[in-house]
Amino acid sequence: MKEKIYTIPVSDAFAEDCECPLCVLEKKLEDECIEYALGPSLMEPDMRQETNEKGFCKDHFEAMFNSQANRLGLALMIDTFMQEKNKKLQKIFETRAGSLEKDAKAGLMKNISNKISSKQTETDKLLQELVGELDKIEHSCTICSKLEHTMGRYIDVIFYLYFREPDFREIFDSKKGFCLKHLKQLLVSTKKYLNTSETAIFTKKLMDMQITNLERVEKEVDWFTKKFDYRYNDAPWGNSKDAVSRSIQKIRGNCNLK
Ligand SMILES: [Zn+2]
Ligand SMILES: [Zn+2]
Structure with missing residues (x-):
């Protein structure tokens, strides 16, 4: 352990x-x-x-x-x-x-x-x-x-x-991906810690999850911009109220946004 x-x-x-x-x-x-x-x-x-x-x-x-x-x-x-x-x-x-x-x-x-x-x-x-x-x-x-x-x-x-704790793998696979900085760090680190087969398995899971969630965040920001259009005045905000800060974090990692 x-x-x-x-x-x-x-x-x-x-x-x-x-x-x-x-x-x-x-x-x-x-x-x-x-x-x-x-x-x-x-x-x-x-x-x-x-x-x-x-x-x-x-x-x-x-x-x-x-x-x-x-x-x-x-x-x-x-x-x-x-x-x-x-x-x-x-x-x-x-x-x-x-x-x-x-x-x-x-x-x-x-x-x-x-x-x-x-x-x-x-x-x-x-x-x-x-x-x-x-x-x-x-x-x-x-x-x-x-x-x-x-x-x-x-x-x-x-x-x-x-690769050793199925419970952890399940939790990992259910996450919303990572910021781009840490996505890169995970991808780069596979070389150091994983063999070829593990790298392929991990990269597939990680990138599927990442792409789905990058699209999600992009749509949330898009909806944020649409909410400034009077035609969408009465439409619900959904998850978009804090989409700007979350999308900045998704791109750059931790930021000191006030
Ligand atoms: Zn991060
Ligand atoms: Zn420093």
């Missing part, structure tokens, strides 16, 4: 009536990560090292700030993160600052010949290192890393249960 810490949240999420059980899992996990980052993690030296190294992406900075919880804790993490990154950028810059002066003074002819020969100048090297470091900062996030890792564990458990 797969570890319980992953199977219980998976079973709970699949018990919910929703557009994407993986979004339910991800949202719960994300909320827990935000709470943890602003709470117990501040006292964990390993976690502080990780937040100093990876920092947070825009979404997770926003989520932590907007939660209004522990502003001091957030400030402490930002403080040490900035100390580390400022030092790094400064070091890269200072190591090559001398070459900048040299390249700046290079004659016009040399500048032209460098452009033509596309030889990498010292200035190019500095730019490459700075952009590389900024890329790292832009694309790393403590919470995103944790989400990626744990969502991978959940998907492993989903495949395991699907």
